Amino acid sequence: xxxxxxxxxxxxxxxxxxxxxxxxxxxxxxxxxxxxxxxxxxxxxxxxxxxxxxxxxxxxxxxxxxxxxxxxxxxxxxxxxxxxxxxxxxxxxxxxxxxxxxxxxxxxxxxxxxxxxxxxxxxxxxxxxxxxxxxxxxxxxxxxxxxxxxxxxxxxxxxxxxxxxxxxxxxxxxxxxxxxxxxxxxxxxxxxxxxxxxxxxxxxxxxxxxxxxxxxxxxxxxxxxxxxxxxxxxxxxxxxxxxxxxxxxxxxxxxxxxxxxxxxxxxxxxxxxxxxxxxxxxxxxxxxxxxxxxxxxxxxxxxxxxxxxxxxxxxxxxxxxxxxxxxxxxxxxxxxxxxxxxxxxxxxxxxxxxxxxxxxxxxxxxxxxxxxxxxxxxxxxxxxxxxxx
Ligand code: NAD
Numbered sequence: 001x002x003x004x005x006x007x008x009x010x011x012x013x014x015x016x017x018x019x020x021x022x023x024x025x026x027x028x029x030x031x032x033x034x035x036x037x038x039x040x041x042x043x044x045x046x047x048x049x050x051x052x053x054x055x056x057x058x059x060x061x062x063x064x065x066x067x068x069x070x071x072x073x074x075x076x077x078x079x080x081x082x083x084x085x086x087x088x089x090x091x092x093x094x095x096x097x098x099x100x101x102x103x104x105x106x107x108x109x110x111x112x113x114x115x116x117x118x119x120x121x122x123x124x125x126x127x128x129x130x131x132x133x134x135x136x137x138x139x140x141x142x143x144x145x146x147x148x149x150x151x152x153x154x155x156x157x158x159x160x161x162x163x164x165x166x167x168x169x170x171x172x173x174x175x176x177x178x179x180x181x182x183x184x185x186x187x188x189x190x191x192x193x194x195x196x197x198x199x200x201x202x203x204x205x206x207x208x209x210x211x212x213x214x215x216x217x218x219x220x221x222x223x224x225x226x227x228x229x230x231x232x233x234x235x236x237x238x239x240x241x242x243x244x245x246x247x248x249x250x251x252x253x254x255x256x257x258x259x260x261x262x263x264x265x266x267x268x269x270x271x272x273x274x275x276x277x278x279x280x281x282x283x284x285x286x287x288x289x290x291x292x293x294x295x296x297x298x299x300x301x302x303x304x305x306x307x308x309x310x311x312x313x314x315x316x317x318x319x320x321x322x323x324x325x326x327x328x329x330x331x332x333x334x335x336x337x338x339x340x341x342x343x344x345x346x347x348x349x350x351x352x353x354x355x356x357x358x359x360x361x362x363x364x365x366x367x368x369x370x371x372x373x374x375x376x377x378x379x380x381x382x383x384x385x386x387x388x389x
Contacts, residue, residue, distance in 0.1 A: 140181030156190025174260030281309025290314035
C-alpha cells in the first residue's frame with residue numbers, strides 16, 4: 001500500500017496539495033493518506049472534509065512525512081520535512097528548480113526522487129498535470145478582478161437616466177494562458193478588449209474571445225513561436241517597432257494587464273515610463289510578470305504603487321489569492337501525475353518516459369535533470385556523456 005503525505009505549506013502560501021476530492025481518488029486507488037491538521041485551512045478546506053474522504057489527520061509534519069512513500073506539496077519542503085523524508089521517497093511540488101542549488105542538493109542528498117511540477121512538458125497527454133496552466137488561468141482572472149478593484153471608474157457601458165458611462169478599455173499584453181483568461185474575464189465584465197502577442201497563433205485566439213489583436217505582423221512575427229509553443233526573444237528592431245505601436249495604443253487605455261514572458265529570460269520590458277505617463281490618471285496596470293522583473297518599467301516587485309496617477313500592481317503569484325480553486329486545480333494536476341506513475345497499485349517510474357524525464361530533478365543521490373545541470377553548470381551525468389558519444 002502506498003502512503004501519501006500532505007503537509008501544511010510555509011509562510012505566505014495559501015494553497016494545499018490535496019483536496020477532499022483528490023483524497024477520495026487516492027483512497028480508491030488503495031493508498032493511505034496522512035494529512036497534517038490544518039493544512040487545508042488557508043484554502044478554506046477544514047480537516048473534517050479530508051477525514052470524511054478517508055485521510056488520517058496527523059498533528060505533526062515530521063510524523064506524516066517519516067512514514068510516507070510519496071510527499072506532495074505546493075512549494076518546497078521545509079528543513080524539518082526534508083530531514084523526516086525516507087530515502088527513496090518520492091516528492092512532488094513546485095520546487096522552483098532554478099531558484100536554489102542548495103535546496104536541490106539537499107533533496108538529492110536525502111536520496112529523494114524529487115519532481116518539479118513546473119517542468120511538466122506542454123504536450124497533450126500531460127495537459128491534466130500542467131500546473132503552470134491551471135495556476136496561470138486563475139492569475140489571469142484575478143488580475144482583471146484586482147484591476148477593477150483599483151480602477152476608480154466602472155468597467156461596463158451603462159446607459160442610465162443620470163448619464164451614459166462608456167465601457168472601459170482593457171489592453172492585455174501577452175495572450176498565453178493567463179492573458180487569454182484575462183481577456184475572457186474582462187469581456188464578461190463588459191470592457192472593450194485589445195491584446196497583443198508576438199506569437200501569430202495568439203491572433204486567432206484573441207479574436208475568438210472578442211478581442212482586437214494589435215501587433216507588428218512582419219516576417220519576424222511569423223517565425224516567433226518555438227516548437228514548444230513559447231515566444232522567442234525578439235530582435236531589437238522588432239522591439240522598437242512594437243514599442244512605437246504600443247505607445248500610441250496605450251495612451252487611450254484604461255487598464256493594462258501584462259503577462260508577457262519568455263522561458264528562461266527576464267520578462268520583456270514592454271511599457272516604458274513615458275507610456276505610463278501618457279495614460280489618464282486613475283488608469284491601472286497589473287503586471288503579472290513582476291516576479292521576473294516586470295513588463296512595465298515602473299513595476300515594483302511585490303508592491304502596489306501609484307505613478308503619475310496610474311496605479312501599478314506588481315503582486316506575485318496571484319493564484320494564491322484564489323486559494324480554494326487554486327488548491328483544487330493544483331491537487332487535480334498532481335493527482336493526475338501521481339496516478340500516471342502508479343501501475344497495479346505500485347509506484348513505477350519509467351525513466352524513459354517524457355513526462356517523468358522532464359520533471360524528475362533528483363534521484364539516487366544526484367541532481368539528474370539535464371536542464372537543471374546545465375543551468376547550474378554541473379557536468380553532464382555519466383549516462384548522458386555516453387549518449388553524447
Ligand atoms: P508564457 O507564460 O511563457 O508567456 C505568456 C505570453 O507572453 C505568451 O503568449 C508569449 O508569446 C507572450 N510574449 C512573450 N514576449 C512577448 C512580447 N515581447 N510581446 C507580447 N507578448 C509576448 O506562456 P504560456 O501562457 O505558458 O503559454 C505559452 C504557449 O503554450 C501558449 O501558446 C499556450 O496556449 C501553450 N500551451 C500549450 C499547452 C499544451 O499543449 N498542453 C499547455 C499550456 C500552454
